[in-house]
Amino acid sequence: MSALIIDGKQISADIRGEMVNEVAELKQKGVTPGLAVILVGEDAASKVYVGSKEKACVQLGMYSEVHRMAADSSEEQVLALIDKLNNQDSINGILVQLPLPKHINEKAIIDAIRVDKDVDGFHPESVGNLVIGDDSLLPCTPAGVIELIKRSGVDIAGKHAVVIGRSNIVGKPVAMLLLRENATVTICHSRTANLEEIAKQADILVVAIGRANAIDSKFVKPGAVVVDVGINRLDTGKLAGDANFESCKTVAGHITPVPGGVGPMTITMLMKNTITAAKKANGM
Ligand code: GUN
Numbered sequence: 041m042s043a044l045i046i047d048g049k050q051i052s053a054d055i056r057g058e059m060v061n062e063v064a065e066l067k068q069k070g071v072t073p074g075l076a077v078i079l080v081g082e083d084a085a086s087k088v089y090v091g092s093k094e095k096a097c098v099q100l101g102m103y104s105e106v107h108r109m110a111a112d113s114s115e116e117q118v119l120a121l122i123d124k125l126n127n128q129d130s131i132n133g134i135l136v137q138l139p140l141p142k143h144i145n146e147k148a149i150i151d152a153i154r155v156d157k158d159v160d161g162f163h164p165e166s167v168g169n170l171v172i173g174d175d176s177l178l179p180c181t182p183a184g185v186i187e188l189i190k191r192s193g194v195d196i197a198g199k200h201a202v203v204i205g206r207s208n209i210v211g212k213p214v215a216m217l218l219l220r221e222n223a224t225v226t227i228c229h230s231r232t233a234n235l236e237e238i239a240k241q242a243d244i245l246v247v248a249i250g251r252a253n254a255i256d257s258k259f260v261k262p263g264a265v266v267v268d269v270g271i272n273r274l275d276t277g278k279l280a281g282d283a284n285f286e287s288c289k290t291v292a293g294h295i296t297p298v299p300g301g302v303g304p305m306t307i308t309m310l311m312k313n314t315i316t317a318a319k320k321a322n323g324m
């Protein structure tokens with residue numbers, strides 16, 4: 041048996057196709073969703089991500105501002121820019137690219153972003169709203185995971201979902217979203233005893249460990265949906281997920297590849313959040 045491959049590139053393209061139309065309709069009504077991205081310093085990977093976000097905005101017909109700041113910018117300078125963008129009507133979403141230079145307090149920066157413009161979903165109030173079940177902007181990668189599962193025709197309600205990883209940006213929010221979709225959710229982490237045994241009970245296995253090929257077919261129940269959030273650069277230069285794709289696909293029912301699975305969804309969900317924020321700001 042070989043698993044069905046969940047094509048994140050295709051699903052992402054489908055959603056962007058839907059959003060092109062939605063943005064065009066909004067613009068006819070005088071609303072142009074606007075995203076501001078702040079990049080501090082010269083981190084190579086961050087530059088690539090920020091470029092992709094800008095390109096995605098332009099392709100969808102949205103308004104985009106990228107603020108590139110020197111690596112030695114002070115925390116006060118970044119906070120002053122956030123304050124300006126918080127009060128700028130043409131901007132519906134604000135994203136500060138992480139990681140920030142060490143002398144800047146990441147928490148102070150995230151806390152300063154207006155909750156209704158928090159398109160990363162990292163603000164404590166956004167996190168709280170997610171947990172309570174109130175309306176909020178959802179963190180992009182976790183929202184992308186849910187969208188991939190749903191658009192693969194998999195019902196989440198009543199399923200046992202096991203999330204491996206408990207980070208604030210993936211593990212915890214993805215577990216909350218699965219719970220909201222009425223899954224029975226188990227969160228595993230580096231201190232979990234009997235990881236293999238627990239993972240093997242999962243109908244839906246979300247892997248967000250941050251270590252290449254940490255999970256193989258021994259961890260997968262036959263027919264399970266495996267969603268791999270990991271992106272690791274191997275010594276060979278190739279990208280690998282946290283799950284060993286070749287091994288897991290012999291047992292899984294559905295599986296996301298790396299690259300081409302969860303990755304393409306993150307920016308797509310960022311665009312979706314920006315549209316959602318724009319509609320809300322205009323009482324739509
Ligand atoms: N750096 C890597 N991924 C992300 C992300 O999703 N949001 C932000 N702000 N920074 C990142």
